[in-house]
Amino acid sequence: MTTGWTEARQVARDAAEPLEAITVDLGGALGLALAEHLPALVSLPLCDTSAMDGYAVRGTGPWQVIGRRLAGACTSGAALEPGQALEIATGAPIPLGTWAVLPVELSALEGSTVAGELPGKHHIRRRGEDIPRGRRVLQAGSVVTPAALGLAASVGYDVLRVHRRPRVRVVVSGDELLTTGLPTHGQVRDAIGPLLPGLITAAGGELLDTQFVADRAGALSESLACDDVDVVAVCGSTSVGPADHLRPVLGALKADVLVDGVACRPGHPQLLAALPDGRHVVGLPGNPFAALAAGHTLLAPLLHGLAGHSPKAPLTGRLRGAVTARATETRLVPAVRTDDALVPVGRDRAGNLWGAAMADVLAVVPPQWTGPEVEVLPL
Numbered sequence: 001m002t003t004g005w006t007e008a009r010q011v012a013r014d015a016a017e018p019l020e021a022i023t024v025d026l027g028g029a030l031g032l033a034l035a036e037h038l039p040a041l042v043s044l045p046l047c048d049t050s051a052m053d054g055y056a057v058r059g060t061g062p063w064q065v066i067g068r069r070l071a072g073a074c075t076s077g078a079a080l081e082p083g084q085a086l087e088i089a090t091g092a093p094i095p096l097g098t099w100a101v102l103p104v105e106l107s108a109l110e111g112s113t114v115a116g117e118l119p120g121k122h123h124i125r126r127r128g129e130d131i132p133r134g135r136r137v138l139q140a141g142s143v144v145t146p147a148a149l150g151l152a153a154s155v156g157y158d159v160l161r162v163h164r165r166p167r168v169r170v171v172v173s174g175d176e177l178l179t180t181g182l183p184t185h186g187q188v189r190d191a192i193g194p195l196l197p198g199l200i201t202a203a204g205g206e207l208l209d210t211q212f213v214a215d216r217a218g219a220l221s222e223s224l225a226c227d228d229v230d231v232v233a234v235c236g237s238t239s240v241g242p243a244d245h246l247r248p249v250l251g252a253l254k255a256d257v258l259v260d261g262v263a264c265r266p267g268h269p270q271l272l273a274a275l276p277d278g279r280h281v282v283g284l285p286g287n288p289f290a291a292l293a294a295g296h297t298l299l300a301p302l303l304h305g306l307a308g309h310s311p312k313a314p315l316t317g318r319l320r321g322a323v324t325a326r327a328t329e330t331r332l333v334p335a336v337r338t339d340d341a342l343v344p345v346g347r348d349r350a351g352n353l354w355g356a357a358m359a360d361v362l363a364v365v366p367p368q369w370t371g372p373e374v375e376v377l378p379l
């Protein structure tokens with residue numbers, strides 16, 4: 001029974017429990033989802049520090065400069081007395097008794113005396129003003145970005161607990177397929193093998209390998225009998241033709257078919273199944289644009305779920321141009337972003353990746369849509 005596009009994505013997402021947590025160095029966490037909330041291990045800043053290069057002063061000027069302090073210096077040291085100043089660098093702990101930091105460009109130094117107007121702002125960053133110790137700075141399920149790595153380091157982390165990436169095997173079926181060079185009569189260059197690694201990585205997965213199998217049930221069955229991956233993405237063989245063996249093979253393996261066709265174009269024969277040992281199989285149609293659409297429809301949400309990513313609100317945009325909705329199926333339409341709208345690029349028949357390759361997004365046009373707002377899937 002065919003499933004609606006939105007529901008199919010939810011089924012794929014719900015089919016996945018986040019995989020186990022691992023501990024990795026900060027650098028190894030990029031792109032993985034946090035398995036635990038992240039409380040700040042230290043306050044930021046750690047103590048009251050100067051926000052400017054200049055002079056920490058007490059009282060009204062002029063002030064007698066009694067020394068110099070750079071960032072990283074320890075906080076102990078004599079408190080300032082009224083009329084005293086300490087030359088200070090941005091980020092250095094301010095001495096006790098400081099009223100304000102006089103920025104160097106507002107100061108006039110003569111010998112060891114500095115003069116200037118007390119600034120309107122004190123230019124002091126108070127301890128914990130940016131982040132107090134113990135405050136949760138990121139939630140479990142957040143995907144670690146470059147900024148998140150910097151933040152984690154600044155609040156004291158050397159390692160992070162993250163969910164491991166789901167391991168994926170791609171199985172490409174089709175006797176007519178060629179992986180390099182120019183196809184001759186009857187041959188077709190494999191276009192799905194090359195497009196999947198990027199899609200899998202972006203969705204939080206790790207491609208273990210790509211295997212090519214002949215259009216035989218036995219070969220497909222053998223490729224599914226593995227225990228070194230979490231997900232097998234089978235390309236081709238999803239339809240009902242004489243060389244399409246995926247559904248019968250899944251039946252023989254006693255797989256639980258969770259999504260058996262999706263009400264969308266392209267990509268309607270795609271499927272999602274759970275094998276008895278818990279691994280998942282995603283069937284991507286052989287037509288390359290249909291495979292891309294299915295990759296975004298079923299494979300990506302499954303990988304997001306396994307990788308422990310928190311669900312995100314959909315991105316939306318306004319679609320302009322002559323797009324006709326279907327009665328009962330969702331259309332996935334390649335479109336480019338312009339200043340004020342999304343514009344379809346065409347060239348989007350199921351076997352043709354030209355439109356998708358030119359596009360920025362797939363615009364999701366639901367059944368009976370009247371526009372202009374659509375959900376978008378970045379490509």
Ligand SMILES: Nc1nc2c(c(=O)[nH]1)N[C@H]1C(S)=C(S)[C@@H](COP(=O)(O)OP(=O)(O)OC[C@H]3O[C@@H](n4cnc5c(N)ncnc54)[C@H](O)[C@@H]3O)O[C@H]1N2
Nearest residue numbers: 174188189190191192236237238239244285286287288290
């Ligand atoms: N009687 C019906 N026939 C078809 C239906 C249907 O509903 N009833 N659906 C059509 C749709 S829609 C699609 S999509 C395809 C899906 O077919 P398969 O997943 O079984 O894929 P194949 O038959 O192996 O190949 C279809 C087409 O794509 C080419 N192909 C396959 N793999 C690749 C690849 N890796 N790179 C490039 N091109 C590939 C293959 O040569 C065929 O031309 O079924 C329709 N039929």
Ligand code: MOO
Nearest residue numbers: 266267268290350
């Ligand atoms: O679903 Mo097919 O994928 O439209 O060509």
